[in-house]
Amino acid sequence: MTRELVSGGQHIHAPDDLNRLLQDIYDEAMTITSGKVADYIPALAEVNPDYCALTLATLDGEVFNVGDTKEHFSIQSVSKIFGLMLAMERLGDDLWQRVKMEPSGQAFNSIVQLEWEQGIPRNPMINAGAILVSDVLVSHYSASKNAVLSLVRSLCGNDKIYADHDVHLSEKEHGHRNAALAHLMKSFDNIESDVDELLDHYFWQCAITMTGENLARSFTFLANDGVCPFSKKEIMSKRDSQRINALLSTSGMYDQSGEFAFTVGVPAKSGVGGGIVAIVPDFGVISAWSPRLNDYGNSARGMFMVRELANRLGLSVY
Amino acid sequence: MTRELVSGGQHIHAPDDLNRLLQDIYDEAMTITSGKVADYIPALAEVNPDYCALTLATLDGEVFNVGDTKEHFSIQSVSKIFGLMLAMERLGDDLWQRVKMEPSGQAFNSIVQLEWEQGIPRNPMINAGAILVSDVLVSHYSASKNAVLSLVRSLCGNDKIYADHDVHLSEKEHGHRNAALAHLMKSFDNIESDVDELLDHYFWQCAITMTGENLARSFTFLANDGVCPFSKKEIMSKRDSQRINALLSTSGMYDQSGEFAFTVGVPAKSGVGGGIVAIVPDFGVISAWSPRLNDYGNSARGMFMVRELANRLGLSVY
Amino acid sequence: MTRELVSGGQHIHAPDDLNRLLQDIYDEAMTITSGKVADYIPALAEVNPDYCALTLATLDGEVFNVGDTKEHFSIQSVSKIFGLMLAMERLGDDLWQRVKMEPSGQAFNSIVQLEWEQGIPRNPMINAGAILVSDVLVSHYSASKNAVLSLVRSLCGNDKIYADHDVHLSEKEHGHRNAALAHLMKSFDNIESDVDELLDHYFWQCAITMTGENLARSFTFLANDGVCPFSKKEIMSKRDSQRINALLSTSGMYDQSGEFAFTVGVPAKSGVGGGIVAIVPDFGVISAWSPRLNDYGNSARGMFMVRELANRLGLSVY
Amino acid sequence: MTRELVSGGQHIHAPDDLNRLLQDIYDEAMTITSGKVADYIPALAEVNPDYCALTLATLDGEVFNVGDTKEHFSIQSVSKIFGLMLAMERLGDDLWQRVKMEPSGQAFNSIVQLEWEQGIPRNPMINAGAILVSDVLVSHYSASKNAVLSLVRSLCGNDKIYADHDVHLSEKEHGHRNAALAHLMKSFDNIESDVDELLDHYFWQCAITMTGENLARSFTFLANDGVCPFSKKEIMSKRDSQRINALLSTSGMYDQSGEFAFTVGVPAKSGVGGGIVAIVPDFGVISAWSPRLNDYGNSARGMFMVRELANRLGLSVY
Structure with missing residues (x-):
């Protein structure tokens, strides 16, 4: 990790600390029951609304998972x-x-x-x-x-x-x-x-489906100036990688993009399947999934989890 | 400076290097003659269209100036x-x-x-x-x-x-x-x-007026998590400072904000007086001024200078 | 009267017939209790919602009145x-x-x-x-x-x-x-x-106020090619009189103008005070007043009375 | 004819008078060369822009034709x-x-x-x-x-x-x-x-095509309370016939409908093929055709001919 992490005044030294932080945030998220599963097509409406998954994939190759991170879901607009x-x-x-x-x-x-x-x-x-x-x-x-x-x-x-x-x-x-x-x-x-x-x-x-863990891994190159940290392959130039992050920052979260920048502060994209992927340059990628959507079409629990994790670890790019 | 600067593959070590870089960019900018001075009020229409100023104020207290950086101008929307x-x-x-x-x-x-x-x-x-x-x-x-x-x-x-x-x-x-x-x-x-x-x-x-150097200095706290690097005074909380930067990133450059994020990648605000201020978190503030405006109401030379400086020094937050 | 009137298959010969027809329509209108008095300003909100007036002023100088036709009300947009x-x-x-x-x-x-x-x-x-x-x-x-x-x-x-x-x-x-x-x-x-x-x-x-009878009389010239049938004075040219009627036909009844043309078929203007004036070329003028407004800002009872009178007498210009 | 016709202060008594009036108006129209043939599809773009036709079909069964009234054209929106x-x-x-x-x-x-x-x-x-x-x-x-x-x-x-x-x-x-x-x-x-x-x-x-004469004849029932004056067949009820005329009055001439009501004053419909049909209740139907369109998509010559004929004969319904 190239960033020094601090949560609640405490430096975060070990994977255990991160695991505990993710679990805490996940537990809090599970108490949220507002929001409505996308129902414009039957295939999405049938998804169990209680699914919840949170993954953090860091650039040094670690992957932290809580909840249903091995379940496949429809990534929709993230695609x-x-x-x-x-x-x-x-x-x-x-x-x-x-x-x-x-x-x-x-x-x-x-x-x-x-x-x-x-x-x-x-x-x-x-x-x-x-x-x-x-x-x-x-x-x-x-x-x-x-x-x-x-x-x-x-x-x-x-x-x-x-x-x-x-x-x-x-x-x-x-x-x-x-x-x-x-x-x-x-x-x-x-x-x-x-x-x-x-x-x-x-x-x-x-209609592409994948797991929350897949989702987090697939976008780590955007946090790493275009280079996949697992394969070390250059997926795209640093310039193009920054450009995509810029687009996600201004337009990735539907008509809640401004609020997301304001309250979270990292490039991100959501889908009506309930998935969210958030890019933290020079650190890693957060993915969250929970099917119940808020009024803007963003996952209610997902928004909470990404925001909390970003705020508690101080991840805003601004 | 908390960021390591690289320009054209060369590490930038000394103030002299930065001075030279600013001067080069300024010289290129002076060849731009497109754009039109704001003319919706006589007081603005009368400004000499050829003025041009570029300032970089870094968090370690250095200020680099090129051009008309001691002239006062109307900061308009930057206010x-x-x-x-x-x-x-x-x-x-x-x-x-x-x-x-x-x-x-x-x-x-x-x-x-x-x-x-x-x-x-x-x-x-x-x-x-x-x-x-x-x-x-x-x-x-x-x-x-x-x-x-x-x-x-x-x-x-x-x-x-x-x-x-x-x-x-x-x-x-x-x-x-x-x-x-x-x-x-x-x-x-x-x-x-x-x-x-x-x-x-x-x-x-x-109608507030100030010099380009004033403009750059006045916003250094936004690049420094809310603390003025000169006076060491906390102007606002880190959280509020990041929030303002987020707003500037999504909405600061009129209807060219998305393009600015895409091509430059830092929070910024412009005014129809021809001024632009760009915040580079953990590094400093760039101010640019030149009265001729492009179709979006942003300074034509100013956009060029801020973009070039940000790109050549690799300042994008994304 | 230059038009031959027929109501329900019966020719209408005498003022008594018209009086009876107006009274019947008025009685039916009084059973309507839907709609809401304009309340955007206190002075209008205080008006008794139960007022109801119907006047027919014909070009041969007769005036038929039913209900509160001597009460003053705010003519608002009719002005x-x-x-x-x-x-x-x-x-x-x-x-x-x-x-x-x-x-x-x-x-x-x-x-x-x-x-x-x-x-x-x-x-x-x-x-x-x-x-x-x-x-x-x-x-x-x-x-x-x-x-x-x-x-x-x-x-x-x-x-x-x-x-x-x-x-x-x-x-x-x-x-x-x-x-x-x-x-x-x-x-x-x-x-x-x-x-x-x-x-x-x-x-x-x-804020001009007048009675329903005043309202009907004041616009008889529009039904008479610009000439006031009472004073015989030319108020405006035939051409201009037709032009105003055309404007009222396409735009006089707020965003219910098309429906009014469709279901009634004469030039008309309404106001949020609850007044409506309808021009029947070559015949006369109908005015109606009742303060309770429908969703479009037109008097609920007024719309009913004008429509019924126009339909039963066959007054559509189309 | 149930209306008494007056043109320029002169009563019009005989078919010859009408023939002359139509010819005069047609001749004036031929001097108009502004406007542009619809070119959004090749099949329309190829039409000879100089075609011009004017027909008046009266309720007493007379049909007056000037110009290319036997040529077929695409009636487009008139359909x-x-x-x-x-x-x-x-x-x-x-x-x-x-x-x-x-x-x-x-x-x-x-x-x-x-x-x-x-x-x-x-x-x-x-x-x-x-x-x-x-x-x-x-x-x-x-x-x-x-x-x-x-x-x-x-x-x-x-x-x-x-x-x-x-x-x-x-x-x-x-x-x-x-x-x-x-x-x-x-x-x-x-x-x-x-x-x-x-x-x-x-x-x-x-894509239905017909001649100008066909067009005028086909809508005479709308001028006759729903009854075809040639066959004496009831095409629709008087009420529905008036309703269609009302719709044409408020919405028949694209975004020039208000101006048409204001300056002509009869229900009408136009098509981008250059055809216009105008209904004169209790009198007859005017059809005009000329392919060059004004900025609103209405025939330039057609608008002129219908307006002149209506104005000179005093046909406004208002």
């Missing part, structure tokens, strides 16, 4: 980061002609701003932006799903990662708002591929 | 930070019932979102939010202008800081859009004081 | 027609450079559209448009209130018409949303006079 | 009336639970308002509303295209009316904005049928 990584690699800076990097100030699935700004999504972390990114992948990869899957598997170090078939189909069936976003961008000539095909990719990508 | 500091001190967390902390995704003076969100401004860095903060000051301080002035003077270590009378009057005369924002919030019962009185405070505050 | 008449007279077609004639598709006091359309109100029947008209009056008449009052008195044939002082002051005190509209238009350079002065005129104009 | 007629017949008043009857105050293809108002279109004359009507037809008729075609043929008295295959396919290929509207309404559960199927109906319906 937007994987798609973005491939699109940045393929298009380079040209990508930013077609999607901006500004916070939206609107709900994640809003169509209003897309009309005002003539089919250019505000950023790749809202649905419209991630749909545009899917268009890039479908247009520039011969097998876009394989490209994503092989990236994700390599980042997790887990060859069994897959996209849940039922969730994929269910998303597709109930995805009319996303279809509206795609068609609107197409009407502004900002979509190249066939709308049905790119939406299929998008819904498939949202 | 929003001073107002916010006093309002946070006075109201504590109650402040956040009346103004949110989310990026706006709109122009800084937009009224649309204020109607949708029933008179609750998105954050204290857009005009509506700063007007609300002015209402707090006018309601809770017997002499709100004195309170601001004495804070600013103490932060700069300069007892001669003042608000320009002509700019103040000129703002007032041309401030109908800000008056619209104030009256709209009042109609939603989110303003307590008399509208004319609070607007007078707001316009006065925008 | 927008009087202001518009004077502004059209003074500016001619130049007026339409500063206010459009399109339906707004928004609430009557919405500020959103005014920002999009850069300070040009959609029509003179929404608040922004009527505030702009007030600016014209204040700028072009040495005594704008007198000008309105003398027009109104002459149209009613009643020299005692006045604006209620308490309502006027109360409107002013609670008029911050209207002040926001005025300042926003001023910021777009679409307001010439001093904002406080024009708002004073606007609020005063809204 | 919305035919769809609406069938949907009103099938659903009765239940239709108005799913689409409102208010003017939109927005461009005809705007998606913003549809999001605010949760998938309920403002009226059946904007695209979203007509797409909803198409959903009703597709859901409630076993062969919705045949139902429309047989209605249209019977109204025109022309068995050869058809929908242009190239235009139909071209609309479909370039119809992504309309697809966005349909999917957005579906996401709000306001669409029952398959989106592709209903869009196919919608685009097909827009």
Whole structure:
């Protein structure tokens, strides 16, 4: 660890201290029963609302787990980061002609701003932006799903990662708002591929499932200037890694991104499956999962756990 | 300095190296002639467009200056930070019932979102939010202008800081859009004081003038967890200092905040007078000033200088 | 009467028939108890909610009254027609450079559209448009209130018409949303006079009070191609009279204008005081008053009475 | 003719007078060369921009034609009336639970308002509303295209009316904005049928072609309280006929509807093919066609011809 950790005035010296801290925070989180499991598709609505998992993966290779960290869940919008990584690699800076990097100030699935700004999504972390990114992948990869899957598997170090078939189909069936976003961008000539095909990719990508531990491990490179601390492989340049963290800081937590920066202070991304991943540069990655969502679509227990851990360890980047 | 600086693969060891770096960047900036001096009030329109200043104030007490760093200019929206500091001190967390902390995704003076969100401004860095903060000051301080002035003077270590009378009057005369924002919030019962009185405070505050060197010095406490590195005085708690930096990161650079995080990666605030202040936690503060503004209302040369300095020294917090 | 009237298959020959029809409709209306008296200012909130009045003034000079037709009430937005008449007279077609004639598709006091359309109100029947008209009056008449009052008195044939002082002051005190509209238009350079002065005129104009019978009489000229059927005086040209009726048809009944055209089919204007005036070209004028308002700000009983009378007599212009 | 016609102070007695009047107006219209042929699909862009046609069909069975009144053109949005007629017949008043009857105050293809108002279109004359009507037809008729075609043929008295295959396919290929509207309404559960199927109906319906003379004849029933003056058949009730006229008055001419009511004063509908049909209750129907469109999407020459004819004959309903 390159940062010196202090919790409640006490220096944290040993893994045992961290284990205890995580367990305490987890126990407190379990008393939270507010929030509502995402129910816009049956496949998500059926998830046990009581699941709860908290993982901390540090850059020196340690992984701390509490709760249901071996259960698979639908990562949903967290997958937007994987798609973005491939699109940045393929298009380079040209990508930013077609999607901006500004916070939206609107709900994640809003169509209003897309009309005002003539089919250019505000950023790749809202649905419209991630749909545009899917268009890039479908247009520039011969097998876009394989490209994503092989990236994700390599980042997790887990060859069994897959996209849940039922969730994929269910998303597709109930995805009319996303279809509206795609068609609107197409009407502004900002979509190249066939709308049905790119939406299929998008819904498939949202349906990727993994464990909380997988999630934390897969993003450690973002805390390490682009280099995976396990494999020592350079996943992306330091510059691009900082750029993705910047995007997550301003736009990663839906319309609660500002509050998250204010109260937690690290780059993070959440999904309506209840997962959250938070990047702590030069330290490690926190992942949290619990299906009950607050009014902004972020996991209620997850928000609590990430905030507490960050605050007690003093992890804010600001 | 608590950070190790590297520029172009070379470690930077001595003040001379930094001086040379600033001068190089300044020289490049001087070749930029795009942008337009703010002309919505005569007092600003008359400023010499060719002024250019760059200052770096580090936490170990060194100050590096290039260009017109002793000229006074109107800090305009940068003053929003001073107002916010006093309002946070006075109201504590109650402040956040009346103004949110989310990026706006709109122009800084937009009224649309204020109607949708029933008179609750998105954050204290857009005009509506700063007007609300002015209402707090006018309601809770017997002499709100004195309170601001004495804070600013103490932060700069300069007892001669003042608000320009002509700019103040000129703002007032041309401030109908800000008056619209104030009256709209009042109609939603989110303003307590008399509208004319609070607007007078707001316009006065925008008219504060100081030098680029003053500007850099006055915000060093934000890079130092709330403690002024010169006087060693605690200006605010570490937590509040990080919170202000978070706000600046998501909302400080008008509708270019996301791009600034993406390409520069530090908390910052700009004003239509052409000033920019950028906070580098654990390192220092950069201030830049040049009156010509880009399409977003940010100083064209200023953006270049801050970005180059941050990139070449590797200052991104992400 | 130039139209042949048929009610329920029966030709209506005599005043007695009309008297009976009005009384029947009034009796049915009295069973309606839904709706809520306007309470945004105390002076309006105190009005007895049970008042109900229905008047029909025909072009052959007959006036049929049922209920509280001699009680004075605040005509509020109905006064927008009087202001518009004077502004059209003074500016001619130049007026339409500063206010459009399109339906707004928004609430009557919405500020959103005014920002999009850069300070040009959609029509003179929404608040922004009527505030702009007030600016014209204040700028072009040495005594704008007198000008309105003398027009109104002459149209009613009643020299005692006045604006209620308490309502006027109360409107002013609670008029911050209207002040926001005025300042926003001023910021777009679409307001010439001093904002406080024009708002004073606007609020005063809204506070004009008269009886239901006065109201019906005062607008008979609009049913008669611009000529007052009582005095035989030409109030305005046939063309301008048709134009005002057109505006009332598309925009007179707040955001229920389309439904009113659909279900009633005559030009009309309502006010939050509970008054409604409906113009039946070549036949006469209906006025209705009852203070309880529906969700759109239109009188609940008033809507019923006007609709029933128009439907039973076959008065739709379409 | 049930109305007494006066033009320029002269009573118009004979068909010859009307013929001359139409020819004069047509000649003046031919000097207008502003406007731009709709070019969003190739099939429309290829139309000769110089075509011009003016027809007046009176209730006593006379038809006056000037110009290219025997040329077929794409009636586009005028077809919305035919769809609406069938949907009103099938659903009765239940239709108005799913689409409102208010003017939109927005461009005809705007998606913003549809999001605010949760998938309920403002009226059946904007695209979203007509797409909803198409959903009703597709859901409630076993062969919705045949139902429309047989209605249209019977109204025109022309068995050869058809929908242009190239235009139909071209609309479909370039119809992504309309697809966005349909999917957005579906996401709000306001669409029952398959989106592709209903869009196919919608685009097909827009592609119906007929001559200017056909157009005028087909709507004479709306000027005659629902009864076709040629066949004497009751097409719809007087009440429904007035209701459609009311809708056309407030919403028939895109975002120029208010101006049209103000300057012309009769119910009317236009299409981007350059056609306009105007209903004059108790008198007859005017149709105009010329492909060059003004900024609102209405035929430039067509607007001139309809306005002049209405003004010179004093046809305003107000």
